[in-house]
Amino acid sequence: MLMDFYEMTMAHGYFTQHENTDRVAFDVFFRRNPDKGGFAIFGGLEQIVEYILNLHFDERDIDFLRAQGIFSEEFLAYLKDFSFTGDVYAFPEGSIIYPNEPVITIVAPLIDAQIVETAVLTMMNHQSLIATKANRIVRAADGRIVADFGARRAHNVDAAVYGARAAYIGGVQSTATVLAGQQFGISVSGTMAHSWVMYHDSEYEAFKAYAEVYPDGAVFLVDTYDVLNSGVPNAIKVAKDVLEPMGKRLKGIRLDSGDLAYLAKKARRMLDKAGLEDCKIMASNSLDEYTITSLLIQGGPIDIFGVGERLITSKSDPVFGAVYKIAGVEKNGVWEPRIKISESVEKITNPGFKKVYRVYNEKGRAIADLLTLLEEVPDTTEPYRYIDPEQPWRELYFENCTFKEMKQLIIKDGKLLVELPTLDELRQYVKDQLETEIWPEEQRFENPHRHYLDMSPGYYQMKMDLLNRIFRKK
Amino acid sequence: MLMDFYEMTMAHGYFTQHENTDRVAFDVFFRRNPDKGGFAIFGGLEQIVEYILNLHFDERDIDFLRAQGIFSEEFLAYLKDFSFTGDVYAFPEGSIIYPNEPVITIVAPLIDAQIVETAVLTMMNHQSLIATKANRIVRAADGRIVADFGARRAHNVDAAVYGARAAYIGGVQSTATVLAGQQFGISVSGTMAHSWVMYHDSEYEAFKAYAEVYPDGAVFLVDTYDVLNSGVPNAIKVAKDVLEPMGKRLKGIRLDSGDLAYLAKKARRMLDKAGLEDCKIMASNSLDEYTITSLLIQGGPIDIFGVGERLITSKSDPVFGAVYKIAGVEKNGVWEPRIKISESVEKITNPGFKKVYRVYNEKGRAIADLLTLLEEVPDTTEPYRYIDPEQPWRELYFENCTFKEMKQLIIKDGKLLVELPTLDELRQYVKDQLETEIWPEEQRFENPHRHYLDMSPGYYQMKMDLLNRIFRKK
Structure with missing residues (x-):
C-alpha cells in the first residue's frame, strides 16, 4: 500500500x-x-x-x-x-x-x-x-576508512537501515546501525558515547573500565572535557597502565568536536611520542566530502572518518x-x-x-x-x-x-x-x-x-x- | 535492533x-x-x-x-x-x-x-x-489547503509514512500516500498522472474518461501538452459536455509545471468566463514555504497546494x-x-x-x-x-x-x-x-x-x- x-x-x-x-x-x-x-x-x-x-x-x-x-x-x-x-x-x-x-x-x-x-x-x-553521496565521501577520504554513523539523524528507521545498505554499496566500510548489520551483513562498529565518560567518576576511570572489557578494540572518545589536556593524556595513560601489561595496544582515539585538523595533528604527535604510532585517529562531527577534503588538505592525520547526518540525509542535496x-x-x-x-x-x-x-x-x-x-x-x-x-x-x-x-x-x-x-x-x-x-x-x-x-x-x-x-x- | x-x-x-x-x-x-x-x-x-x-x-x-x-x-x-x-x-x-x-x-x-x-x-x-517544515508551509499557504505529495521523494517507506503523519500534525490537510491514510486515518487524496493523459488518444478523451468514472471528484491535470491552449480548454469542454449533463460540476484543475502564478491567473479567468467559478485551482511542483509565499505575493489564485519533495525531505534543512x-x-x-x-x-x-x-x-x-x-x-x-x-x-x-x-x-x-x-x-x-x-x-x-x-x-x-x-x- x-x-x-x-x-x-x-x-x-x-x-x-x-x-x-x-x-x-x-x-x-x-x-x-x-x-x-x-x-x-x-x-x-x-x-x-x-x-x-x-x-x-x-x-x-x-x-x-x-x-x-x-x-x-x-x-x-x-x-x-x-x-x-x-x-x-x-x-x-x-x-x-x-x-x-x-x-x-x-x-x-x-x-x-x-x-x-x-x-x-x-x-x-x-x-x-x-549510495551516490556515500561514494562522494569515500572518494574524498582518498583511501582512508569511512564508517556510517547516521542512524539518529536518518528520516526514520528505513532511512537508517536502507541508507546504511546504500552507503555500503557506495563504498563505506562499516555501519554503526545494528539493524543494518543484522539485516544485510554489513560489519558493525562502535565505541563509546560521551555518556560513558560522563557516567564514570573520571575520564581515566571511564577509559580504564572500557579497556578492561574490550582490550582488543578500545577506541577512546577523547573530547568530553579537553582533548589535549585531558582526553589524549588519559588515553595514553590507560594504554600504558591497563593495555600494555595485558600485551595489548590501544586501537584508536576519536575526536568528535573542535578543530579536527589541529587536534588530530597535536594528538598524533602526543601518541607517537608515547610510542603509540599504531593508534588510529578517528574523526567525526558533521563530516561530508567537503569537510573531509578540507581536513586532508590541511594535513590532518586522520585514519578513519565517522560520517553521520550529512551522509544519511545527503544534507547538501x-x-x-x-x-x-x-x-x-x-x-x-x-x-x-x-x-x-x-x-x-x-x-x-x-x-x-x-x-x-x-x-x-x-x-x-x-x-x-x-x-x-x-x-x-x-x-x-x-x-x-x-x-x-x-x-x-x-x-x-x-x-x-x-x-x-x-x-x-x-x-x-x-x-x-x-x-x-x-x-x-x-x-x-x-x-x-x-x-x-x-x-x-x-x-x-x-x-x-x-x-x-x-x-x-x-x-x-x-x-x-x-x-x-x-x-x-x- | x-x-x-x-x-x-x-x-x-x-x-x-x-x-x-x-x-x-x-x-x-x-x-x-x-x-x-x-x-x-x-x-x-x-x-x-x-x-x-x-x-x-x-x-x-x-x-x-x-x-x-x-x-x-x-x-x-x-x-x-x-x-x-x-x-x-x-x-x-x-x-x-x-x-x-x-x-x-x-x-x-x-x-x-x-x-x-x-x-x-x-x-x-x-x-x-x-512537522515543523509542514507547519511552515501551511503558515505560508495562509488558510489555503496544503496536501502532502511527497512519498516518491521520501527517504524510503517509513519516511513517507511517518512523514505524512508528521506533516498532518503540522497542519497539512491530506496525504497522497495510501499507506499513511490506512495506518493513521489521514484522509487521502489523488487525481491523475501525466501517464493517464498520455495513455489516452487525446487529452479530451483522457479527461472525459476520468469524468465518467469520477463525476464527483474530477481534478484534471492540465499541463501535459499546453496548459492554456489545450489543457484548460479541454477541461472546460469536458465540464460542459460530460459533467453538466449529469448535473455535476468540475471540482478542479491541477498545474504541475511552468510559471504557476501566471498560468493560474490565466486559467482562473478562462474558468470564470466559462461559468466555472467554483472550480478550484491546485498547484504542485517543488513547492515550499518560500515558493508559496512568492506565488501568493504575485496574486496567484491558487486554492490548493500539493507539496512533495521539499516537504517530505525538509529539503532546505x-x-x-x-x-x-x-x-x-x-x-x-x-x-x-x-x-x-x-x-x-x-x-x-x-x-x-x-x-x-x-x-x-x-x-x-x-x-x-x-x-x-x-x-x-x-x-x-x-x-x-x-x-x-x-x-x-x-x-x-x-x-x-x-x-x-x-x-x-x-x-x-x-x-x-x-x-x-x-x-x-x-x-x-x-x-x-x-x-x-x-x-x-x-x-x-x-x-x-x-x-x-x-x-x-x-x-x-x-x-x-x-x-x-x-x-x-x-
Whole structure:
C-alpha cells in the first residue's frame, strides 16, 4: 500500500474504462546528478524486486479502499487476486547512471505498471541518493576508512537501515546501525558515547573500565572535557597502565568536536611520542566530502572518518528526483511511442520502449551512453554512426568501440529470472566501474565532465518524427 | 535492533563493570530551530512510546550479537529477558519546543537508558523535522489547503509514512500516500498522472474518461501538452459536455509545471468566463514555504497546494539535530548532576534531572520557558525572580504569570500511564498553541523573535557551582 492514491484512482479508471490488456512501458530516469556531480550510483533494485514480487492486497487493504467510497466492487475483487504480471528491465544495481536514460523500464499491463510507480521511485530515489553521496565521501577520504554513523539523524528507521545498505554499496566500510548489520551483513562498529565518560567518576576511570572489557578494540572518545589536556593524556595513560601489561595496544582515539585538523595533528604527535604510532585517529562531527577534503588538505592525520547526518540525509542535496514516465503503449503487438512535451526543452522525455548501450573505447573507458530502438543491435565491425542530440548536424562515429546493453530483463511475467548479486558484489562492482571504466574527469567534484547521452540515427529520427507530428497537429 | 553498536558495547561494559542499579537521567534536546525559524514542533512521541514498550531481543538478535564475538554469555542471557524498566518524561507530542530544553527525559537503569538512545533520536528527529517544515508551509499557504505529495521523494517507506503523519500534525490537510491514510486515518487524496493523459488518444478523451468514472471528484491535470491552449480548454469542454449533463460540476484543475502564478491567473479567468467559478485551482511542483509565499505575493489564485519533495525531505534543512545527553546519575537516592563541557559555550549542556515550565503572561502568551531544579514549584502569588543566563547580572521578575510544567511522566517502570492523544487532537493542539499562545513574532520566517530559556535562581546556581568545581579541578 505504499502508493500514491492517484495510482488507485487511475487503476480503477483503467479497469472501468478499458480492458487491462494493453501493455505499456514506463521508464524510470532522473534528470540531474546530485551535488552537481558527474554521475549517480543506482541503488535500491533489490528492494524494488522484493516489493514487486510480493505485491498484493490483503483484506485490510481492500477494506480501507472500499471505505473511500469511490471504487467498484468488481475492481476491489480484481485487486484481491492481483499480483504483478509484467516484465522489469533494469540496469544492474550499483551501475553508474546518468541523467535522462531509462535505468528501469517496467513493461506490463496498464494497471500493473501504474500501481508500482511510487514504491519503485521511493526505493530507487532513496538508495541511489545515499549510495551516490556515500561514494562522494569515500572518494574524498582518498583511501582512508569511512564508517556510517547516521542512524539518529536518518528520516526514520528505513532511512537508517536502507541508507546504511546504500552507503555500503557506495563504498563505506562499516555501519554503526545494528539493524543494518543484522539485516544485510554489513560489519558493525562502535565505541563509546560521551555518556560513558560522563557516567564514570573520571575520564581515566571511564577509559580504564572500557579497556578492561574490550582490550582488543578500545577506541577512546577523547573530547568530553579537553582533548589535549585531558582526553589524549588519559588515553595514553590507560594504554600504558591497563593495555600494555595485558600485551595489548590501544586501537584508536576519536575526536568528535573542535578543530579536527589541529587536534588530530597535536594528538598524533602526543601518541607517537608515547610510542603509540599504531593508534588510529578517528574523526567525526558533521563530516561530508567537503569537510573531509578540507581536513586532508590541511594535513590532518586522520585514519578513519565517522560520517553521520550529512551522509544519511545527503544534507547538501537531499532529493534524488527519479521520475516514472510512460514511454510507449503496445497496441495489437506494435509499440507506439509516447512523449511528454514541456515548455522546458530539457523536460521533454525520450519516447518509446528503447535500449541503452554503454559505449567503451579500446581502453575500456565508458565514453558515452547510447539510446537505440528496441530492435537495433549496433554493428561493431565498422565505425558506428551516432547522433549527439544537442548537435544533430554533426556527423559522428564511434570507432573501435564496444557496446554493452545496460538494461537486463530481470522479471518476466511477474517471475524473477536472475539471482541478484550480494551486497559485497554490488560494492565491488561500483569500485570496479570507477577504477576502470569511468573517466576520472567525471569523478571530480568541481565541474565534472558531462557524460554524453547519444542516440542511434533511427532512434533520433523516431523522436523527431513524433515531435513534428505533435506540433503539426496543434 | 535500531541502535548504534556503541550502545551495545557500552551496555555490555556497564553490565560487566557495574551493577545495573544506578539510575541515570538522559535529556533529549535540540540546539537549533530548522530553517532559522522561531521554534520547532515536537513529533514522534507515539512512535517512541511504542518502541520503548515493545523493546526486546529475540533469538535472532541474540545470535547476531553473539556472532560479533565480544559479548559475554551472561550479558546475552540478560538481554534475552530484557524489557525497558525505566520512566519517561516528555512534553506532549505536538508541543511547540525550543532549543536547549529537555523535551524528553529518560530516567532508567543505565543499560535501559543507554540502549534506547538511537531509536528515540531517530523517531523524534524525523517527525519533528517534518512537522515543523509542514507547519511552515501551511503558515505560508495562509488558510489555503496544503496536501502532502511527497512519498516518491521520501527517504524510503517509513519516511513517507511517518512523514505524512508528521506533516498532518503540522497542519497539512491530506496525504497522497495510501499507506499513511490506512495506518493513521489521514484522509487521502489523488487525481491523475501525466501517464493517464498520455495513455489516452487525446487529452479530451483522457479527461472525459476520468469524468465518467469520477463525476464527483474530477481534478484534471492540465499541463501535459499546453496548459492554456489545450489543457484548460479541454477541461472546460469536458465540464460542459460530460459533467453538466449529469448535473455535476468540475471540482478542479491541477498545474504541475511552468510559471504557476501566471498560468493560474490565466486559467482562473478562462474558468470564470466559462461559468466555472467554483472550480478550484491546485498547484504542485517543488513547492515550499518560500515558493508559496512568492506565488501568493504575485496574486496567484491558487486554492490548493500539493507539496512533495521539499516537504517530505525538509529539503532546505534536512537535519533535525536532537541529541541524547546524560544529565544526572542517582547515587544512593541522591541525583548528582552531570554536565558536558565544550569549547563552544553554546554546546555546554544544562545539567541535572530538571523541570521545564512554560511561562504565560496574563493574556495567555508564552513569554519564556524556565528550567528549575526537580523539587522547585514556582510560587505564583508574588513576582517570580528568574535568571536570564545570558545576562545573569539583571534582576528580573515574572509578574502576573502562570506556569505550566511541560514534561509529563508518561511511562513509569516500563508501563504506559496515559492515553496518547489521537492524531486529530495533536493537529488541533498545534493549531491552538499557534493561535493563542505563541507570539506571532516567533512565527514569522525572517528574523523571528528568539524565545527565552530562563532559569530559576536555584537551578542557575547549581549549574554555576558545577562549572566552577570542574574548572577548579583542572
